[in-house]
Amino acid sequence: MSRKPSSQSRINTRQSNQKKPQTRLRTVRLDEGGEPPAKKLRPHNLKGKGKQTSPPACPEDDRLWVDKYEPTTEADLVVHKRKVEDVRRWLVEAFEGGPSGKLRKYRRILALTGPAGTAKTTTLRVLSHELGFEIMEWRNGMNERGANKYVEDLEEHDYGSVQPSTEAIFDKFQAFLTRAMSCSSIFSAGEPSTSQPPSSSQVSRSTPTLSSYSSNHATYPGCPQKRQVILLEDLPNLLHAPTQARFKAVLESLCVTSSPSIPGPPIVIIISDAGLRVEHPDDESWDGGSGGRRWGRPDILDIRSVLGPELLASPYVTRIGFNPIAPTLMTKALQALLVKHFGPQVSAAKPPKEVLDVIVETSKGDIRSALMALQFACISPLSGKSKTKNSRNRNGSRSVLAVLEVVTRREQSLVLFHLMGKVLYNKRKHDPPSSHMSAKEAAKERELDDKLVDSSPLPRWLSHHERKVSRVSIEALVADSPIDSGLFGLYTHQNYTQFCADIEQCDGVCDGLSWTDWVDGSLSTPYAFPTLALSTLHALPTPVPRLGQKVCKPAWFDVRTKELQAWDAVGDVASWLAHADTSPSPGDAGDNWGMDDTVSIGRWTHASIAMELGGWLRAMDRSGSSLGRHALPRSHKLALHLSKDEEDDGKWWAEVDDIEDVD
Amino acid sequence: MSLWVDRFRPKTLDDLHYHHDLSTRLKALAASEDFPHMLFYGPSGAGKKTRINCTLRQLFGTGVEKLKIDQRVFVSPSRRKLEINLVQSSYHIEITPSEAGSYDRVVVQDLLKEIAQTQQVDLGAKHRFKVVVINEADFLSRDAQAALRRTMEKYMSNMRIILCANSTSRLIAPIRSRCLLVRVAAPTAQEIQAVVEHVARKMKFDVPPEASLQIAEDAAGNMRKALLVFEALKMQSPDLSGPLRIAKPDWETYCHKVAELIVQEQSPARVMEVRAKFYELLSHCIPPTVILKTVAEKVAERVDEALKADVMHWAAFYELRMRLGSKKIYHLEAWVVKVMCLYKHFTYNFDMSEFD
Known part of the structure; x- marks a missing residue:
């Protein structure tokens, strides 16, 4: 009844079992409440176990379809075979060391990335069934502990006995990792847990939240050498810089220090890609400025910020990216699921094909959301129990569609390039359909045109601003945009020239960009995006001539990196100048100018180095051989710079900053 | 072996080669007990820093030449660590806050407060105050300038500030009024x-x-x-004989090319070419203001008299936006496109009038 708050399920051991499906942990948790979990959970599990043979739509089974029909074999997965194969190979190599047996050492961390709902976790779980390993998962247990404490307080009114652990979450995490690493030997080294009959072990196996060490009792008796994988999906708060640093340090130490002969279990990190959308980018990190370095701050949690560049580049980390699920695969899977749920015969409750199509389309490759939508579509009473006639049924399905449109429509983000196309092609009412367009699309456009209302004509003195009504709805564009105004500006800037026929049009677009940047710099406004879109649309020609334009990524990012590197190089030169003076080289000792103690530290600003020193350095390089007597106490980098610069002396654009290229 | 510029830099006010009036005044100032805050301004390469250092030497003696470089870490409000290089002697300290980018306020505030609150311990020191030299003062952000203004009033007893800037126009009036302004003109x-x-x-x-x-x-x-x-x-050429060919800095030649591109053709494709050149310049640390100025001057040389004023007007217009905005390239390009437009219209109208 009263569970110790400290013994939270920090280690959730999932047992693999070829025949029996797993209960999703999350579902179990929802049901938990204050009741003894075992009582409540058991029936669920039993039902879940028999789901493949159970009669369709069992009324008591109120679990979500996502959990109920979670795939258990690779055949059920909607992931591309090759991806699964990649993950499997990695796991096998992690356990067995690949063909040479040496790979094991380097198969320490596997990072699975991809958008949400692309079956990353499920793939791992399916493979755990197939390859027979346990998954030990870390969960941040903070909320849960609070809730339990509350329940206990209510029930027992015994405040003294409740000693909430004051351990910081991250310490727990660290403890979890080290324990998981070192405990592998205990779990696997022929544990005497076979006293329990198999049936009970199965039960406890499927209720892993019971206690943190339920795994002790649940070790699969038939397999003495149990393989394990540590799963990190619920990461500690990595936006907090110190935590992030510690996290990286822990991972690094796990990679390096684990003994090569028996490395601990491999770690699998699952990271869902967050959208790109941030409305307040850290602009200071981007603006090139008055000669200063800027500090950027990554606000988005993605693989790079989680693992950091060093770890990512190290041989211990492998990264496998999952793509959004292809519509064909998803349709197939949904159909199979419907067959499983309703049986092969045609049922009135079964949603028609159009509904399925809408679901697949709106889910954008997210299988989880597609399943949710599908379940929703099936329970919806709108699907008409009484409407048996065919025409009525179609009517019903239409209303389902309408509801789905409203309810399940996720925040549909336009694909970036689609967004750019929408803006840059600047389609307006009564534009002739383009040549490659199918009749259906053209009809759609005409339909859209009919809906557009012409605005009242402008007065004569503004007549040069007269435009046809745009087919692009700015509001929808802003709502659907996957990027913020800053990024949108960069993309527009990179690509607008291809879409302009004339320099005047360029002027409009560019002035809009400049204006938005200017206004946005002083006060960050929510209007930046729509203003930018409007000014661009207003300035572009209608219709935009189709010349096979290609929208591409802004060159700005590369330039920015180059610029930062160049600033670093300038900084190096500055310190070299300072040190050249403070430590006169022995070669100079003979020349008795008596001036060698001159100090020029700090007298060179970075800007003046960048602008004025180039010629001198070049001259220096050219006559490098004749000046050999005064061996410069130059840094290693500068020495490299010399040799490099002589090589491409013909290149007329060579500057101080070429130093960095060598590095 | 160091640069001649550094090696033959005058070290005392007496050694200076020009602006002798200024030197005598500085000498008199250094001798008097109440040395004011100072603001040296003038074009780059005019000798502002040289004069500052000579003045310091006059103030404190040769002790100011014993310099050491320190790297200090400042923590910004968002817990970001900033590393700033400090050059200091026991009498003065030299900083370039613009190296900290938009966090310069933190640097200015922390550092000045720290210096101001410590007394001079060296009994042999000629003056009780320390001097803080702030380089590139005109690149200080508004925030930093406001912070500076407050500090200047508060800690006058322990500290003097010497600012070094290219022009006073970017410094807020309260700071200007608290300093003795010293203009260092470019040498003839x-x-x-x-x-x-x-x-x-x-x-x-x-x-x-x-x-x-x-x-x-x-x-x-x-x-x-x-x-x-x-x-x-x-x-x-060691003998320096014959006609000298003084090569312009690369970036200048490059800017001239840009100007040529603008005048030659006005089309969207040309905008792209110009942009590539701008990117190249920016990625070599040439300040965007300098780029705009150089290109504008060159363009103005090549266009008709009637257009010159417009070219410059728009250059100023977009330079202001560039300062307030964050993406320099937008404004550079907007200026280019604007000038292209003007130029195109001008030539077009010109042709028309001829045909009439």
């Missing part, structure tokens, strides 16, 4: 020539007068540039 060609010849004498070689004159004229009042060019030329 003759003065530069004299210095070049002085350096040559020190280096024990002769420089033909026409060569030194050419160098001086080319430098356009920038002493540092003159000496750098001089040294580079000397390295290339």
Whole structure:
């Protein structure tokens, strides 16, 4: 009844079992409440176990379809075979060391990335069934502990006995990792847990939240050498810089220090890609400025910020990216699921094909959301129990569609390039359909045109601003945009020239960009995006001539990196100048100018180095051989710079900053 | 072995080669007990820093020449660590807050407060105060300037501030009014020539007068540039005879190319070419303001009289936006496109009137 708050399920051991499906942990948790979990959970599990043979739509089974029909074999997965194969190979190599047996050492961390709902976790779980390993998962247990404490307080009114652990979450995490690493030997080294009959072990196996060490009792008796994988999906708060640093340090130490002969279990990190959308980018990190370095701050949690560049580049980390699920695969899977749920015969409750199509389309490759939508579509009473006639049924399905449109429509983000196309092609009412367009699309456009209302004509003195009504709805564009105004500006800037026929049009677009940047710099406004879109649309020609334009990524990012590197190089030169003076080289000792103690530290600003020193350095390089007597106490980098610069002396654009290229 | 510019930099006020009036005034100031806050301004390469250092030497003696470089870490409000290089002696400290980018306020505040709250412990020191030299003061953000203003009032007893800037226009009025303004004008060609010849004498070689004159004229009042060019030329052709070919800095040639591109053709494709050039310049740390100025001057040279004013007007217009905005390239490009438009319309109208 009263569970110790400290013994939270920090280690959730999932047992693999070829025949029996797993209960999703999350579902179990929802049901938990204050009741003894075992009582409540058991029936669920039993039902879940028999789901493949159970009669369709069992009324008591109120679990979500996502959990109920979670795939258990690779055949059920909607992931591309090759991806699964990649993950499997990695796991096998992690356990067995690949063909040479040496790979094991380097198969320490596997990072699975991809958008949400692309079956990353499920793939791992399916493979755990197939390859027979346990998954030990870390969960941040903070909320849960609070809730339990509350329940206990209510029930027992015994405040003294409740000693909430004051351990910081991250310490727990660290403890979890080290324990998981070192405990592998205990779990696997022929544990005497076979006293329990198999049936009970199965039960406890499927209720892993019971206690943190339920795994002790649940070790699969038939397999003495149990393989394990540590799963990190619920990461500690990595936006907090110190935590992030510690996290990286822990991972690094796990990679390096684990003994090569028996490395601990491999770690699998699952990271869902967050959208790109941030409305307040850290602009200071981007603006090139008055000669200063800027500090950027990554606000988005993605693989790079989680693992950091060093770890990512190290041989211990492998990264496998999952793509959004292809519509064909998803349709197939949904159909199979419907067959499983309703049986092969045609049922009135079964949603028609159009509904399925809408679901697949709106889910954008997210299988989880597609399943949710599908379940929703099936329970919806709108699907008409009484409407048996065919025409009525179609009517019903239409209303389902309408509801789905409203309810399940996720925040549909336009694909970036689609967004750019929408803006840059600047389609307006009564534009002739383009040549490659199918009749259906053209009809759609005409339909859209009919809906557009012409605005009242402008007065004569503004007549040069007269435009046809745009087919692009700015509001929808802003709502659907996957990027913020800053990024949108960069993309527009990179690509607008291809879409302009004339320099005047360029002027409009560019002035809009400049204006938005200017206004946005002083006060960050929510209007930046729509203003930018409007000014661009207003300035572009209608219709935009189709010349096979290609929208591409802004060159700005590369330039920015180059610029930062160049600033670093300038900084190096500055310190070299300072040190050249403070430590006169022995070669100079003979020349008795008596001036060698001159100090020029700090007298060179970075800007003046960048602008004025180039010629001198070049001259220096050219006559490098004749000046050999005064061996410069130059840094290693500068020495490299010399040799490099002589090589491409013909290149007329060579500057101080070429130093960095060598590095 | 160091640069001639650094090696032959005058160290005392008496050694200075030009602006002798200013030197005497500075000397008098240093002798008096109430040394004010100061603001040195003037074009780059005019000798502002040299004068600042000479003044410090006059104030404190040779002790100011014992310098050490420190790296200090400041923590911004968002817990970001900033590393700033400090150059200091026991009497003064020199910082370039613009290196901290938009966090310069933190640097200015923390550092000044720290210095201001510590007393001079050296009993042999000539003055009780320490001097803080702030380089590139005109790049200080508004925030930093406001912070500075407050500190200047509060800690006058322990500290003096010497600001070094290219122009006073970017400093807020309260700061300007709290400082003694010292304008260091660019040296004339003759003065530069004299210095070049002085350096040559020190280096024990002769420089033909026409060569030194050419160098001086080319430098356009920038002493540092003159000496750098001089040294580079000397390295290339040791006897400095014959007609000298003074190479312009790469970025300048590059800017001229941009101007040419703008005048030659006005089309979206050309905008892309210009942008590529701008990107190249920006990625080599050439300040965008300098780019805009150089290109605008060059364009103005090449266009018709009637257009010159417009070209400059728009350059100023977009320069302001560039300062307030964050993505420099937008504004550079907006200016280019604007000028292209103007130019195109101008030539177009011109042709029409001819045909009428």
